[in-house]
Amino acid sequence: MGLYMNQDNRWVKLADRIPWDEFEVKYARLFPSDMGNVAKPLRMALGALIIQTRFQYSDRELVEQIAENPYLQYFIGLPGFREEAPFDASTLVLFRKRISAEMLMEVNEYLLDHKDDNKDDHTPPSGGKTSDDGTAKEDTNKGTLTPDATCAPANIRYPQDISLLNEAREKLENVIYRYCKCYGFKLPRRYRKRARKEYLAFAKSRKHTAKKIRSVLRRQLAYVKRDLRYLEQFMSDGYAMTGKDIDIYLTVIKLYEQQQYMYDNRVHSVEHRIVSISQPWLRPIVRGEGQSAC
Numbered sequence: 117m118g119l120y121m122n123q124d125n126r127w128v129k130l131a132d133r134i135p136w137d138e139f140e141v142k143y144a145r146l147f148p149s150d151m152g153n154v155a156k157p158l159r160m161a162l163g164a165l166i167i168q169t170r171f172q173y174s175d176r177e178l179v180e181q182i183a184e185n186p187y188l189q190y191f192i193g194l195p196g197f198r199e200e201a202p203f204d205a206s207t208l209v210l211f212r213k214r215i216s217a218e219m220l221m222e223v224n225e226y227l228l229d230h231k232d233d234n235k236d237d238h239t240p241p242s243g244g245k246t247s248d249d250g251t252a253k254e255d256t257n258k259g260t261l262t263p264d265a266t267c268a269p270a271n272i273r274y275p276q277d278i279s280l281l282n283e284a285r286e287k288l289e290n291v292i293y294r295y296c297k298c299y300g301f302k303l304p305r306r307y308r309k310r311a312r313k314e315y316l317a318f319a320k321s322r323k324h325t326a327k328k329i330r331s332v333l334r335r336q337l338a339y340v341k342r343d344l345r346y347l348e349q350f351m352s353d354g355y356a357m358t359g360k361d362i363d364i365y366l367t368v369i370k371l372y373e374q375q376q377y378m379y380d381n382r383v384h385s386v387e388h389r390i391v392s393i394s395q396p397w398l399r400p401i402v403r404g405e406g407q408s409a410c
Contacts, residue, residue, distance in 0.1 A: 127187040131163070134223065136193070159193035160202060161211040165220060167191065168208070174356040175205035209352045220366060277375055278329070281336035282315045283393055284368045288343035291361045295347065299355055304346050311339045333379055340372050367396045 121128055140158045167188060168178045182188045183201040194202060289306050296303050318324070318332045347365060351357070357365060371390045378386055390396050 121187070121190055125187050127191040130227075131191045133227065135226070136162075139219065139223065156203060156207070156211070157193055162215055162219070162223065163192035164203075164208065165211055165215060166223065168356065169220070169362055172356050172362065174354045175208045175351065176354040177356070178208065179203070179205050205354050206352070209348075212348075212351070221370075277378070278315065278318060278332055278336055280371060280390070280393065281333070281340055281375060282311075284371055285311055285336065285339045285343060287364050287393060288340065288347070288368055291357070291364060292343060292346055294361065295350055295355070295357065299350075301350070306343060306346075307339060311336070330379070333375070337372070337376055337379060340368065344369065344372065364393070367393055370396070 123129075136159045139162060164178065164182065167173070167182070168175075171178075171181075173181060179201045182192065183199065186197040189197055189202070192202070289308055292306065293303065295301065314332060314335060318328070321328075344365075347357075367390065371393065374386045374389055378384060388399065392398050
């Protein structure tokens, strides 16, 4: 039996705006083998994480909300309403492992870039002139504006790998503290004093040899990895993050992946490198004839 869906519902509109097929291609690359269980469709996995990010649901609460709401079921791609949940809370842990933070950010950027695509444009643009019969007159004052700039300045600290990892560690420690305070958990061991002492000792030393830099990088990566593992364990138990901590979590995951890649491959650059945790969209670029950085 079919179910009537209101086309003006926000979840129906949002589902129609997302290019699921394009993201399906990227998602399919994560499963090159034909062995094992059949994976859930991308729309179900990605759609569930989008809903959870918007409402900050815990894993268990998200499953219950989807089981009760036909519009949420439509959003994740179910053909019709079903009373039982399409997946259990433990499956969300696999969704988060398979769908990277970069893909979630890419979906968010796509929605921001195309938020006005579904609006009807039956009126002339602001500032345009209309004739007596309501039709728009041709504006003779036309031209092409070419700003003489290729980037905009931003005030951030010079992006050093060790300082970025230290900042990421401190932010994760605060997230863990708020997590435990909210749900009444016992604080896990985070080695805050040791990690801070090691970072300050490195920052205050005048001579930074390549061997010393790699040693400090290795330890800071280990601290960040441990904190990320704590948060992943909390979420796998069905507890959601509070406030804007989810944005910090996703940014630090991407930062950790980049830093671990550069450490393992002994390189100092990576595509779309994060240089500021508070402003992860910033990218340093080279411009001008003198190859000056901006």
